[in-house]
Amino acid sequence: MGSSLQLIYPWIRSPLVVCSPMLRISQPALAVAVSHAGGLGFVAGGYDADELTLNMENAVDLLKGLNPPVPSQTGVLPIGIGFVLWGCDLERSVHVIQQFVPAAVWLFAASSNDQYALWASRIRDATQRRTQIWVQVAGVKEGLEVVRVAQPDVLVAQGNDAGGHGMKRSASVISLVPELRDSLDAQGFNHTAVLAAGGIVDGRGAAAALVLGADGVVMGTRFLASREAVVVKGYQQELLRAEDGGVCTVRSKLFDRVKETNGWPEGYNGRAFVNRTFLDAKNGMPDKQNISLHKQEVSQGDTDGGLKARTIRYAGTGVGLIHDVVPAAEIVARVTAEAENSLGETINNLKAGN
Amino acid sequence: MGSSLQLIYPWIRSPLVVCSPMLRISQPALAVAVSHAGGLGFVAGGYDADELTLNMENAVDLLKGLNPPVPSQTGVLPIGIGFVLWGCDLERSVHVIQQFVPAAVWLFAASSNDQYALWASRIRDATQRRTQIWVQVAGVKEGLEVVRVAQPDVLVAQGNDAGGHGMKRSASVISLVPELRDSLDAQGFNHTAVLAAGGIVDGRGAAAALVLGADGVVMGTRFLASREAVVVKGYQQELLRAEDGGVCTVRSKLFDRVKETNGWPEGYNGRAFVNRTFLDAKNGMPDKQNISLHKQEVSQGDTDGGLKARTIRYAGTGVGLIHDVVPAAEIVARVTAEAENSLGETINNLKAGN
Known part of the structure; x- marks a missing residue:
């Protein structure tokens, strides 16, 4: 499946590393940097189509400035846009998609699965299927239902470890990815790609996701600690300081x-x-x-975070594995290289033990 | 590390597959079958040392009946015993351990980390260090503290996906295992083995755990669906019927x-x-x-389970990947073979994509 994604996104390296559309954080510079490095970057669509249009114009300019350019299909932007469906207007969103033709649109948090079907159909019509449809899910039945009604090209399988919004009740990728992959295959949806999200921040996590049956990985928290992320300094310092990611973060x-x-x-x-x-x-x-009390602190601007702070900062359980703020391209390069290395090492150790 | 575990447990195959000590369920037949197949089985110590003594006598008889025998070190039983520390008497437990010298003792749910230190020290004295000390943890700081005070040989890193008891707040193995491994190495505890537990039921999960840095895997839920598990039929039927493991189970x-x-x-x-x-x-x-209402239903005996039933049945998020009740030996054989296969396939796919 990895190689079929490369047919659609000809600039990507293997394994595919995706930067998720984080609200206000995943802006054009981050999205373009990730795609330029051989990953796939998403601009967070936000809740305002005018602002999104400006962002996409900015992204187009950034992409034009790249030499060599990112080799996408003709007329298709080599980045994606993410939409939180309950907060976005369909007509205005489709208009932006039609204008810019992103390589992928990532749909999340619909009020019903029919809403995914409607958006998918409208987007495909608007771009003559040049824009791929991605839908984020956190369960197996949810994934199967979405595939039946909306036929997405990609399911983003988000495990419980993920930072930011997701389903209250979900497995982590360790069981979600293989069960979803098996169920899709059993129902004849072998062609639907599955990307793993949640708790993955390095090449070991990426390699694990591939072994579990994923076609690539999505990372949010790791890219929060990139140079291009639009995020206050205190937030990044908190990310670097954090230890014991399953204990210093909580789902609520x-x-x-x-x-x-x-x-x-x-x-x-x-x-x-x-x-x-x-x-x-x-x-x-x-x-x-x-x-x-929260409002009061937020109005005072950036904070150092920690147990005394009130400002709410989303982060996944992988945060304890993040030790530096680096360019997004460096993150993509590290994860792809480490993934292959850790697979190679593991299989050598295993053979030595048998 | 895999190979150093094989020095201590000379009968094990690689990767090490462990059956966890599930209260009332992991009895001698299951523990012995797992070790005989090249894994490591644990008898659940329960809360009654007299009953445990009878169980261990039974295990000794079963082991004696095996031909060829399981090649353990002289005087060491090739199975382990698990103790839930808050419910067990130290003196009586040490007495049983001294009498039977299991290859490993698995300590869990102490009231304080000092209790692990005390138990570890008493057990080592009682068996002249022939019995290895395992401690189950669910966090990185917890793991480091336990290693400092009790110097266990093995940490069982239990992720949020695990069935049965564990910590309310924890990451899954996807980030817990690599962060724990890195932190142990950074603090000079390279020799402490880490086993991954939680959501692992097949060779893909086992291979993922190895890539993440684990030295082997622990499975509970998968062995619930083994012939040797002491469990009512309705429970096993519910395991087979279950789908969408992160949704049909809940931590509470x-x-x-x-x-x-x-x-x-x-x-x-x-x-x-x-x-x-x-x-x-x-x-x-x-x-x-x-x-x-729960008492009333339980008093009526076995049930089919499901959303109308009241009897509480522990299960991990991997339950949706379990489709058959087979001998425990078959589970060990499948997981070890599949782990190597899925690693090989993954690396081939990855190379084809680059």
């Missing part, structure tokens, strides 16, 4: 309540750093007070 | 409250099938009523 609905981002459909929550906001809520602080 | 403290197993230290909960007990609690049923 509290973060939406406190940030008053109330549009998410039933079943979603988010993984962020454990902080004062979380600890206070655990000790019984009512949301109203927590919201007000 | 409710299960202990309803079963009135109140001895677990702070921070632990368990992953079990979503059932009527869980759904009722979610809809606001008070524990008292839930406990009484």
